[in-house]
Amino acid sequence: MGIENILEAREINKYFREPVLFHVLKDISFGIKNGEFVSIMGKSGCGKSTLLYILSTMDTDYEGELFLNGKKITGKHHEDLAKIRNQNIGFVFQFHYLLSEFTVLENVMLPAKKLGLKSLQEIEHDAMEKLKLLHIDDQAKKLASRISGGQKQRVAIARALINDPAIIMGDEPTGNLDSHNSENVMDIFKALAQERNLSLLIVTHDTDFAEKTDRIIEMGDGRILSS
Amino acid sequence: MINWRVILSISRTHLLTRIKQTAIAALGVTFGIGTFIILVSFMTGLNGLLDGLILDRTPHVHIYNEIKPSEKQPVDLYEKIKNSFTKVRSIKPKLTQRKIHNALPLMDQLNNDSRVKGAIPQLQAQMFYISGSIELGGNLVGIDVLEEVRLFNFGQYVVKGSPEALDNLDNGILIGAGVAKKMSLDVGNTVQISTVRGDLFPLKIVGIYQSGLAELDNVQSFANLKTTQRILGEPRNYFTDINVKLHDIEDAVPMAKQIEKQFDLTAVDIKTANAQFETGTSIRNLITYAVSITLLIVAGFGIYNILNMLIYEKMNDIAILKATGFSGRDVKYIFISQAILIGLVGGILGLLIGYGISVVIDNLPFETEALPTIKTFPVNYNPGYYIIGITFAMVSTFLAGYLPARKAQKIDPVEIIRGQ
Numbered sequence: 001m002g003i004e005n006i007l008e009a010r011e012i013n014k015y016f017r018e019p020v021l022f023h024v025l026k027d028i029s030f031g032i033k034n035g036e037f038v039s040i041m042g043k044s045g046c047g048k049s050t051l052l053y054i055l056s057t058m059d060t061d062y063e064g065e066l067f068l069n070g071k072k073i074t075g076k077h078h079e080d081l082a083k084i085r086n087q088n089i090g091f092v093f094q095f096h097y098l099l100s101e102f103t104v105l106e107n108v109m110l111p112a113k114k115l116g117l118k119s120l121q122e123i124e125h126d127a128m129e130k131l132k133l134l135h136i137d138d139q140a141k142k143l144a145s146r147i148s149g150g151q152k153q154r155v156a157i158a159r160a161l162i163n164d165p166a167i168i169m170g171d172e173p174t175g176n177l178d179s180h181n182s183e184n185v186m187d188i189f190k191a192l193a194q195e196r197n198l199s200l201l202i203v204t205h206d207t208d209f210a211e212k213t214d215r216i217i218e219m220g221d222g223r224i225l226s227s
Numbered sequence: 228m229i230n231w232r233v234i235l236s237i238s239r240t241h242l243l244t245r246i247k248q249t250a251i252a253a254l255g256v257t258f259g260i261g262t263f264i265i266l267v268s269f270m271t272g273l274n275g276l277l278d279g280l281i282l283d284r285t286p287h288v289h290i291y292n293e294i295k296p297s298e299k300q301p302v303d304l305y306e307k308i309k310n311s312f313t314k315v316r317s318i319k320p321k322l323t324q325r326k327i328h329n330a331l332p333l334m335d336q337l338n339n340d341s342r343v344k345g346a347i348p349q350l351q352a353q354m355f356y357i358s359g360s361i362e363l364g365g366n367l368v369g370i371d372v373l374e375e376v377r378l379f380n381f382g383q384y385v386v387k388g389s390p391e392a393l394d395n396l397d398n399g400i401l402i403g404a405g406v407a408k409k410m411s412l413d414v415g416n417t418v419q420i421s422t423v424r425g426d427l428f429p430l431k432i433v434g435i436y437q438s439g440l441a442e443l444d445n446v447q448s449f450a451n452l453k454t455t456q457r458i459l460g461e462p463r464n465y466f467t468d469i470n471v472k473l474h475d476i477e478d479a480v481p482m483a484k485q486i487e488k489q490f491d492l493t494a495v496d497i498k499t500a501n502a503q504f505e506t507g508t509s510i511r512n513l514i515t516y517a518v519s520i521t522l523l524i525v526a527g528f529g530i531y532n533i534l535n536m537l538i539y540e541k542m543n544d545i546a547i548l549k550a551t552g553f554s555g556r557d558v559k560y561i562f563i564s565q566a567i568l569i570g571l572v573g574g575i576l577g578l579l580i581g582y583g584i585s586v587v588i589d590n591l592p593f594e595t596e597a598l599p600t601i602k603t604f605p606v607n608y609n610p611g612y613y614i615i616g617i618t619f620a621m622v623s624t625f626l627a628g629y630l631p632a633r634k635a636q637k638i639d640p641v642e643i644i645r646g647q
Contacts, residue, residue, distance in 0.1 A: 049645065053641045053644075053645070056550070058549070058550060058640050058641050059641050078554065078555065079554045079555070079556060082549065082552050082553060082554035082555075082557075083552065083554070085550070085551070085552045086551065086552020086553075087552070091550050091551065093550075093644060097543065097546070097547045097550075097644075098547070099544050099547060099548075100544075101240050101241065101244040102240060106240075110233070110237075110548075110551065111551040111552055113230065113232070113233040113236075114230060114233055114551070114552055114553055114557070115552070116230045116233075159551065163552075171644070
């Protein structure tokens, strides 16, 4: 363990306090290396999504330590965490989660506008590049609510890529897609990991999907069973 | 660091994609602000008119020698019955002249006082207008007409002819409109007047005076102070009243007290003379503000309601924004800026509509016997009220937006994403 780990978790414990005290995550420790494509598998309720939201910095109510790029991010203020999320972490969810009143292009551009490092023209150019990469650049000017589910998921991936993050996290990104689209998304992820040296951490219970990844972390009852 | 351009572009999209709801919220503000502007312009215009009607021509301090009984009757001075009960029947007023004693030093003192804008003497005399064999009772007031114009807007009430003509002509008279009508007189005619002693004087009418108060216009006429003194056969230092106008109306009360004490005269300040009038003004203002604030609070609730609903609808959007790196504060500003935009657009529209309707009211004919100089409804275009209006619109919409926006700030994205 060390700097080469993009993301590292040490002794993560998490409790749900309502309705009764429940120990969800028990002493979770693992790391993800640069360019590694990792999947987390497990039965429903084993805490894999809960773990993902802790790793994503959105959930701060846990014990243990979390490192991103070798820097400790546990205990930071949520304004700082939002910034870290903006710059370093890309998200893809099971449901497409696009802003339906905005165009596809605007959806992809939004995180970069928030980051505010580039000019508007550069951001637009980058966004078009990402959309081209995912072969949906022809839909760029459409409203996000007017495209199909498979297209939406690809737009969500493009959005996750816009700020060139260190890691992409996905919560069952293929769970809502048919096998054709699901395979498509898988291919995109693989290409990103290989060609762009991007780390990926995907929660899934699709065994076919998981088998194509570099490493499978199996969870059960709030513990890592094998990794 | 807050990237306002991104935040404003998001809130603009939110507002424009639900233009109907936005318009309704903005119209609520428009209605409130517009009504406020109309009410306040009209009400203060009316107040200004009444102020002009009564306060402008009322002296701040009116000094005269009141005919009244002595406060200490001779029996009170008698030492031997000091502790006993006395009763005086049929008390008479003290025998004295109506003129102000020692008037010239008093005038000098007043005109040298830095608080005084001007002090001018008047001579009020009883007399009769003669028309053939008919005698009409009336008042002749000797005035320094140019000073009256300067200090008490006298010129406004001369409806025909001019006050300057009175200054130019030694035996001129500005006759009351009621008298002129009764005696079929007009500018250029001559009127005979008779003093109480029976001396007859012909005076040339140089103008007609109409105050709007019929009982005054039916008896009162004005002539030069010197002419009046001559008619009465009195010397130059003979006058019955001094009217003082001050720079600051607040000085009226202490000044009146001081003069009463120093000169043994009666001095009435404007506050005592017009107490009920000021009460009316402040109550009208109170009603104006109460109605306007009620309207704006209703508009504020409308905005609160719409934003609250918007936030429930936008739960997913809020979660996505937070997941992709927008902080809680950014999300709060997105919704507050929407409220402020609604307030700004609705408020400015309200100001414009308020101004437009004020102009219409300003041009509506409003002619009444009582107010000869007024031709249309009075409207006050004080820009201060427009500033108050837009400030109130912004503050109330900010408050209405703040609570829902804070709720949006606190939304936990994990809960929403997991809840799907």
